[in-house]
Structure formats: structure tokens, C-alpha cells
Amino acid sequence: MAAGSTYTPIATTTLASAAASYTFSSIPSTYTDLVLVTNFGADTATYARCRINGDTGSNYSETSVGGNGSLAQSFRDSNVSNGAYITYNGYAGTNAGSAMYTLNFNNYSNTTTYKTILTREAAAASSAGATVSLWRSTAAINSIMLYMNSGNFAIGSTFTLYGIAAA
Amino acid sequence: MIGAITAGLFSTGVAVSTTSYESIATVTVGAGNATSIDFTSIAGTYKHLQLRCYLRNTTALSSLYMNFNSDTGANYARHRLSGDGSTASAAAATSSTFMGLGDIPTTASTFYTSVIDILDYSNTSKNKTVRNLYGYDLNGSGEAGIRSNLWASTSAVTSISVTLGSNQFSQYSQIALYGIKG
Numbered sequence: 001m002a003a004g005s006t007y008t009p010i011a012t013t014t015l016a017s018a019a020a021s022y023t024f025s026s027i028p029s030t031y032t033d034l035v036l037v038t039n040f041g042a043d044t045a046t047y048a049r050c051r052i053n054g055d056t057g058s059n060y061s062e063t064s065v066g067g068n069g070s071l072a073q074s075f076r077d078s079n080v081s082n083g084a085y086i087t088y089n090g091y092a093g094t095n096a097g098s099a100m101y102t103l104n105f106n107n108y109s110n111t112t113t114y115k116t117i118l119t120r121e122a123a124a125a126s127s128a129g130a131t132v133s134l135w136r137s138t139a140a141i142n143s144i145m146l147y148m149n150s151g152n153f154a155i156g157s158t159f160t161l162y163g164i165a166a167a
Numbered sequence: 168m169i170g171a172i173t174a175g176l177f178s179t180g181v182a183v184s185t186t187s188y189e190s191i192a193t194v195t196v197g198a199g200n201a202t203s204i205d206f207t208s209i210a211g212t213y214k215h216l217q218l219r220c221y222l223r224n225t226t227a228l229s230s231l232y233m234n235f236n237s238d239t240g241a242n243y244a245r246h247r248l249s250g251d252g253s254t255a256s257a258a259a260a261t262s263s264t265f266m267g268l269g270d271i272p273t274t275a276s277t278f279y280t281s282v283i284d285i286l287d288y289s290n291t292s293k294n295k296t297v298r299n300l301y302g303y304d305l306n307g308s309g310e311a312g313i314r315s316n317l318w319a320s321t322s323a324v325t326s327i328s329v330t331l332g333s334n335q336f337s338q339y340s341q342i343a344l345y346g347i348k349g
Binding site: 004005006007032033061062063064065066067072073074075076078079104106107110112113114116118120130131132133134136138164165166167 | 186188189190191192193221223248249250252254255257276277278279281282301302303304305308309311312343345
């Protein structure tokens with residue numbers, strides 16, 4: 001089987017003004033996995049989440065492990081309606097470059113199984129961790145909205161979506 | 168048919184690319200399930216390898232194992248940091264006969280995912296280190312974590328075998344192998 005180049009940028013943005021959310025929409029189903037890389041700050045010490053395909057049903061759950069500088073800890077949420085956590089283990093700081101999160105959406109376009117999201121958290125001011133989230137839907141993922149529970153993403157925050165196509 | 172699935176790779180040369188991340192081979196398990204997922208004849212033309220996994224177990228929650236070059240000697244060691252939703256824990260193993268990459272669930276429609284990096288895999292002067300980010304969530308139970316594994320061998324990695332011990336991978340399980348240029 002042939003090797004092929006992949007890891008393709010689908011869309012990227014740098015916020016010119018503070019915003020409460022950012023949405024990747026009309027995501028093509030032509031890749032195998034998606035990787036979303038975001039580097040952001042927030043004007044309010046609160047959590048950020050991502051909502052898939054606009055789903056506001058109680059279809060999300062997650063398990064997380066992380067450290068906050070003094071404790072290693074693990075958390076769980078079940079039957080959540082407001083989306084999957086991005087920042088489960090700690091808040092981003094106010095500077096746009098203060099926290100980096102990498103979200104992996106493996107096999108995102110299949111229409112047979114639920115979707116598992118694997119997130120690596122690196123918030124230098126507060127925590128480091130890993131979170132696995134489940135979206136109990138067999139729909140292909142075609143939009144991802146990242147949003148703050150309250151407040152805004154800071155000016156200069158970046159959001160980039162990549163597509164990886166398997167041979 | 169129940170059995171091992173093997174992806175053969177080009178042993179010499181890869182497609183010319185202007186990018187540094189290339190898809191090498193992918194195995195997707197069919198309706199007959201599979202006892203192992205194998206990649207053979209891996210070319211030494213990349214700097215690093217990455218496996219992207221999407222896996223489910225047919226039988227019972229059990230560990231995901233990986234071996235290089237068919238080596239089943241006690242040449243592996245590992246550390247993990249993980250959480251089960253209430254407790255964070257850490258563990259280690261030495262002189263192991265396999266690498267451990269986390270547990271694989273059986274719940275219908277629900278899959279473990281992992282991104283596994285195999286660093287400097289073709290170097291013949293040093294041992295090989297593997298790291299992975301992994302997890303599964305079952306809406307009430309689950310595990311998230313990070314792991315490091317060591318293969319105490321200076322051989323270049325030319326084949327990879329992933330198994331569930333005596334259990335099987337279910338239909339739709341998938342592992343894709345990628346090469347990253349240096």
C-alpha cells in the first residue's frame with residue numbers, strides 16, 4: 001500500500017477581538033482523524049468546552065487525570081449537556097499564549113460508532129493533564145464549537161484544525 | 168475469519184513528499200474480529216513513527232500490548248500516570264515481555280483511542296522509547312492517562328505487533344501507522 005502525505009491544515013484563525021466562542025463548521029468527512037490545536041487565554045477564570053454538531057443533549061461524558069502543582073487528581077462527568085471539557089484540570093491564564101490544548105477526534109466521520117475525543121492539556125499557569133471525552137452519537141462530526149462557560153477568549157488566541165488521512 | 172491482520176509496507180523507498188507526515192499503512196478490523204494487528208517491513212526512512220488507534224475489545228476489559236520485531240523476551244519496561252474518574256494513580260513495570268498501552272473496553276459502539284509516538288525508531292545505537300496519550304470513557308467509568316515504554320534494544324524497529332492477549336479486537340477497530348520525517 002502506498003504512503004501518502006497528510007496532516008493537512010483545514011482551517012485556522014487568530015482572534016482579532018475577544019470572542020465567547022469559535023466554531024469550525026462544514027468540516028469535510030474526507031479525513032480519518034481530526035486534530036484541533038488551540039492556544040488561548042481567557043478574560044475570566046472559568047472552563048472552556050467544545051460542542052459537537054450543535055448537540056445540546058445530555059450526550060457527553062468524560063474522564064480526566066491531571067496535576068495542578070500540588071495534587072494529582074482525577075475527575076469524571078456523566079450525561080453532560082453542555083459539551084466536552086477542554087480545560088478540565090485548570091483554567092487558562094489571561095494572556096493569549098498561556099494555555100495550549102490538543103484535541104484528537106479519531107475516526108470522526110464514521111456513522112457507526114460513538115466518538116471519543118482525546119485531549120492533552122497544557123495550561124502553564126494552572127495545570128497539566130489528559131482528558132478523554134465521549135460523545136454518544138453515531139453522526140459524523142461536521143462542526144466543532146469551542147466556547148467559554150463565561151467571558152471570552154482573549155485577543156490573539158489561535159485555533160487550528162488539521163485533517164489526517166490514513167492510507 | 169478470526170485471525171491476525173497484517174499490513175505489508177514498502178521496504179524500500181516512500182513516495183516523494185513536500186510534507187513531513189506521511190500515512191504508511193492502516194489496518195481496520197472486519198466483521199470476523201482479529202487477534203492481532205501487525206505492521207511488517209517498516210522502512211527506516213523516517214525519523215519517528217506514530218500510531219493512531221481506535222480500538223474495542225470483544226471479550227472483556229483487558230490490556231493492550233505491543234511488541235517490536237517479534238521480541239517477546241523480558242526486554243520492556245514502563246511507567247504510567249492515569250485516572251479512573253476518582254483517583255489518580257501511577258505504576259511501573261520492569262523486565263516485562265511486552266509494552267502496555269492501557270485498557271480496551273467492550274461496551275458497544277464505544278472505543279479506546281490513543282496516539283502513540285515511537286521516537287527515533289530506526290536508530291541502531293540506542294534503546295527505543297515509546298510514549299502514548301490514551302483513554303476511553305463509558306459515561307460512568309473510564310480511564311485517561313499517559314504512558315512511557317522502553318524497548319531495551321538497539322535494533323531498528325521493523326515490525327510492530329499489537330494484541331489483547333487472549334482477547335480479540337472487535338469490528339471497526341483501527342490502527343493507522345504514520346511516518347514523520349526528521
